[in-house]
Amino acid sequence: MSKKKTHGSKGGRTPPRTTKAGNPTAEAMGSYARSNRILQGTWNDFSEQMETRISENYHNQQKTYQDFYNKWMKFNEKMGSRIGKTEPGDSYREAYDVWKNYANRMDHRLGRMMTTGKETFEKLDKEWQDHSNTIGKEMIKFSNGELKPHEFKGMHDAWNGFSGEMREYIESTSDTSSEDLGEITHVWLDFSKRMGDFVKDLGEDGKESEEFTSLWMDTSKEIGHSLQKMVKENNVDFEKLQKTWFDYCSKMEKEMVNTSKNMGWDYEELWDAYFDNQKTWYGWWSSSLKQENNGLKKTIDDLQRRIDALEKKKG
Numbered sequence: 001m002s003k004k005k006t007h008g009s010k011g012g013r014t015p016p017r018t019t020k021a022g023n024p025t026a027e028a029m030g031s032y033a034r035s036n037r038i039l040q041g042t043w044n045d046f047s048e049q050m051e052t053r054i055s056e057n058y059h060n061q062q063k064t065y066q067d068f069y070n071k072w073m074k075f076n077e078k079m080g081s082r083i084g085k086t087e088p089g090d091s092y093r094e095a096y097d098v099w100k101n102y103a104n105r106m107d108h109r110l111g112r113m114m115t116t117g118k119e120t121f122e123k124l125d126k127e128w129q130d131h132s133n134t135i136g137k138e139m140i141k142f143s144n145g146e147l148k149p150h151e152f153k154g155m156h157d158a159w160n161g162f163s164g165e166m167r168e169y170i171e172s173t174s175d176t177s178s179e180d181l182g183e184i185t186h187v188w189l190d191f192s193k194r195m196g197d198f199v200k201d202l203g204e205d206g207k208e209s210e211e212f213t214s215l216w217m218d219t220s221k222e223i224g225h226s227l228q229k230m231v232k233e234n235n236v237d238f239e240k241l242q243k244t245w246f247d248y249c250s251k252m253e254k255e256m257v258n259t260s261k262n263m264g265w266d267y268e269e270l271w272d273a274y275f276d277n278q279k280t281w282y283g284w285w286s287s288s289l290k291q292e293n294n295g296l297k298k299t300i301d302d303l304q305r306r307i308d309a310l311e312k313k314k315g
Contacts, residue, residue, distance in 0.1 A: 035255070035258055035259035036142060036143055036145075036259070037143070038255055038258070039139070039142070039143075039252075039255045039256065039259055040139055040140075040142070040143040042248070042251050042252055042255050043135070043136070043139045043252065045248070046248035046249075046251070046252060047132055047136065049244050049248060050128060050132070050244060050245065050248070051128070053240060053241050053244045054121070054124060054125050054128060054241065055125075056237070057121065057237045057238065057240075057241050058118075058121040058122075058125070060233065060234075060237050061117050061121065061177070061234055061237065062114070062117065062118065064229070064230045064233050064234060065110075065113060065114050065117055065230070066114070067226070067230070068110075068226050068227065068229075068230045069110050069114065071222065071223060071226045072106065072110060072223065072226075075219045075220075075222065075223050076103055076107075078215065078219050079099060079215065079216070079219060080099065080103070082212065082215055083095050083096045083099050083212075092212065094198060095195065095198050095212075098191070098194045098195060098198065099195070102187065102190065102191035102194070105187050105191075106184070106187050106188065106191065109180075109183050109184055109187055110184065112180070113180040113181070113183075113184060116176060116180060117176075117177060117180065120172070120173045120176045120177070121173065123169070123173075124169050124170065124173045127165070127166065127169045128166065128169075131162050131165060131166055132162075134158070134162070135158065135159060135162050138155050138158055139155075142155055152256075152259065152260065156256050159252065159256065163249055163252075166245070167245070167249075170241060170242065170245055173238075174238045174241075174242070177234060177238065178235075181230070181231050181234060184227065185227060185231065188223070188224075188227060192220055192224070195216060195220070196220075199212075199213050199216055199217075
């Protein structure tokens with residue numbers, strides 16, 4: 001029968017790292033001090049990178065939302081000024097009714113998207129500050145030697161709680177953003193299809209018909225490109241945030257395992273926690289937004305194809 005493999009020392013037994021009196025040896029304390037410095041440095045880098053990433057994501061999101069909102073308002077003004085002149089019985093009355101319905105829906109959702117985007121990032125930032133300050137204080141105690149080596153497991157447990165909760169907050173923020181963008185995309189696709197069908201079926205109405213068709217195609221194409229740009233930039237930023245989180249969580253876990261190893265403890269339990277977290281984080285990071293990205297990209301590409309088809313027909 002083969003021996004069971006362990007993550008600890010050979011045979012799964014802890015090497016002697018204490019004196020006969022039970023105190024850590026000088027070698028063990030030296031290893032402890034080195035691990036201490038590395039772990040503290042990794043945490044400092046982690047904190048700095050996450051704070052920068054959260055701040056950049058928030059500002060980038062608000063900028064892309066505002067840019068799209070401004071383009072939408074210009075679009076709204078151009079189209080509204082044209083079809084708002086219709087009277088009952090006018091051949092463009094149907095387009096006016098469609099416009100009024102969808103413009104109101106889009107205005108409402110854009111306003112809500114900008115508000116929820118701001119609120120969710122403010123919540124994420126607050127949770128990061130609160131939780132990271134708590135862990136940061138523990139790290140300082142550990143670095144200053146205020147936490148004894150045997151208290152390290154308690155700090156590791158606190159880290160696990162912190163990392164789990166923060167992952168949920170990051171996931172919730174990215175999900176909220178994807179949902180908001182999905183709603184905006186859905187409204188726009190419905191709206192553009194209805195208007196596109198109207199333009200396609202519009203009978204020859206001389207110069208007025210051609211003018212209306214050109215106005216719709218030019219302005220709607222701009223909105224379609226802007227929407228695609230907003231979705232892409234927002235999702236790229238969230239993937240950067242997730243990657244930063246994933247990379248540094250992995251580094252922190254490894255350094256905690258190394259600290260345990262250098263002190264000569266049985267660190268198999270920490271290895272198990274490390275591998276479990278790796279599977280959880282990797283599964284979340286690799287699947288969450290990428291599925292959303294693919295879905296949103298497909299719907300926007302479908303919109304672009306319809307606009308291109310209209311342009312070819314016009315030509």
